[in-house]
Amino acid sequence: MLYHQLNRIREQLAVKDLSVSDGLLLTSRALRGKLPELRLTWLNRELLGYRAEDLETLGEKEAKRPSFSKIVQLLAPVKKQPELEVPVYRFLSGTWGILDGSGKLAKVLEPQLLEKSIFCNIGMQQLESQLNEMDDPMSGLFSMSFDQQTGAEFYCYSRELVRIQESVRLKLSQFIDESISELHLSASSD
Numbered sequence: 001m002l003y004h005q006l007n008r009i010r011e012q013l014a015v016k017d018l019s020v021s022d023g024l025l026l027t028s029r030a031l032r033g034k035l036p037e038l039r040l041t042w043l044n045r046e047l048l049g050y051r052a053e054d055l056e057t058l059g060e061k062e063a064k065r066p067s068f069s070k071i072v073q074l075l076a077p078v079k080k081q082p083e084l085e086v087p088v089y090r091f092l093s094g095t096w097g098i099l100d101g102s103g104k105l106a107k108v109l110e111p112q113l114l115e116k117s118i119f120c121n122i123g124m125q126q127l128e129s130q131l132n133e134m135d136d137p138m139s140g141l142f143s144m145s146f147d148q149q150t151g152a153e154f155y156c157y158s159r160e161l162v163r164i165q166e167s168v169r170l171k172l173s174q175f176i177d178e179s180i181s182e183l184h185l186s187a188s189s190d
Contacts (some may be wrong), residue, residue, distance in 0.1 A: 005030050097153065098150075
């Protein structure tokens with residue numbers, strides 16, 4: 001039964017009959033108690049978002065990336081958590097700027113805002129909700145972060161969110177395949 005359940009989730013993801021957030025939730029529920037909790041952490045973080053503690057751990061592993069240093073600097077010190085793989089696909093390419101009165105984006109040239117990518121820590125539920133509210137998710141602008149000191153926001157094209165969604169869709173399918181293999185599941189084993 002578990003094999004068929006996971007296979008059905010994977011097939012629905014492939015043809016986009018299932019949202020990525022629902023796929024993450026269903027996979028997590030199906031595998032709870034079957035795989036170690038540490039293996040299921042990725043599913044949870046992708047579904048609900050990455051926490052400050054996760055970013056701290058990831059920041060230590062990805063210290064060379066300037067956008068991570070900014071994120072980690074903003075976070076309060078936290079206790080050590082199990083390490084996650086750095087989700088490089090979650091970095092958004094964009095620019096820091098301020099919208100002028102006519103709605104035109106003016107770039108901000110502050111030294112602390114020269115980074116051209118930031119980490120998208122929002123969960124898939126929120127990300128998909130944002131995409132569903134957009135008229136055209138492939139061409140709109142999306143504000144991901146705010147700098148109180150300058151009033152600037154980090155803007156990226158919303159297609160960056162679509163790219164993350166598709167990356168997670170593919171990674172979830174891979175995760176399901178790996179779990180089926182790891183648990184030695186087959187259609188005849190149910």
